[in-house]
Amino acid sequence: MRNRPESASDLSQGQNAYDRLLNEIRHGTLPPGARLREVDLAARLGISRTPVREAIRRLEADGLVEHLPRQGATLRRLSYAEVMELYEMRAVLEGTAARLAARAASELELRELAGINAEMTASTNPEDIVRLNRLFHAALVNTAKNRYLQRAIAAMGRTLLILGRSTLFDPARIATGAQEHEELLRALQNRDGTAAEAAMRTHIEAAHRIRLRQLREAGFLDSHAHEDGGDVPI
Template sequence: MTTVQAKEGQRSLPQTIRDQLRDEILRGVLAPGAQLRQESLAERFGASRIPVREALRQLEAEGLVSYQLNRGAVVIAMSTGEICELLDIRAALETYAARLAVPNMAAADINAMKRILAAYDAAGSPAEWAECNRQFHLALCAPANNARLRKMIEAYCLSTTNRYPHLRMSLDTEKTEVQDDHYAIVEACKRRDVNEVVALIERHILDTKREVMAAARHAGRET
């Protein structure tokens, strides 16, 4: 049994458990449909069921876990069609957020995005890329100053759609293409070019949609 200790002043025990489980979901260690039994997780992490229950609740809010009758908490499985629908919604929400955000951006906002992209460049695993991607898109919409919109982007779309493309992103060339998009978006933000930022975000997200659809077609042919 491994006891997980939260770092004092940094993360609570539920957050530590949540982060570990999120990482395993993003890396595919916990596959879609896998059951997350509270008693087993409590024993694994050397904790009571209370922090485990809170960690699972947070993962449910992120769209990574759902509760099913007679099964309890399970890792969410989504079809290609469902992922693509969410990507369409995400494109609409993020481009709207950009129209609100870009005029409000200050140097601190640009610098925050640059720091996230630097961490993205240094990251070495799909799970790390997914987390950096999430942070970047949330930082991009933060200056919109619309908490409900940000919550919709994060909880309803971003956390759910984020993991599937990144599970397939194992090649440096693919990582580079995504980062090129991100850097182009930041440069357009620096120029306060709202229309360019909107166009870049829409293309960026819809390119992901095309990659998801292509991966599904090729997987079908292989099977």
């Protein structure tokens, strides 16, 4: 039997399913190693299997899903080496974005960044703080005005979703994160690209340390993982 062509409704539902699954991955509802069964997901999301299949294909293209023998589509687990490499690349890419933003950002864009960070500092709601932090970083990347850098950061960001909940859900990280944003903003306002890049790298490295501590406390970073690069069930 020939597969019927996808309708506009399928495509719209596929986008919706993709967005919802991404959100579940971001919040840790779908953890690494979770099996993505089309029938189960279709029933849970209240749609047919066709858009679910399309959403899973897109997640696989993003590098978030792999097909394992006897399991099928499964949310990837990242190795210890991959976690290290991701944060190294994040520091490089977002550090570059900060350096470019110091040159290219308009005064209006800098005021917008300052406003987002002020909201983040004033908030006591962890969900809002995480949302505002995500907005701050996205706005900063936009001010760099380099579409190729934007695409590279977006692709890396999708892989980072496998790590689950933001490190900003750690209470100790909230205050320091906002302070690091302030250092970055001062460098941007002074049009100091070198200082802006250094401030962003410091910010990302601090988040990296928190992430590794969380994984270590959860028992995921043992000596075996360091020695052979084995899977880290994040």
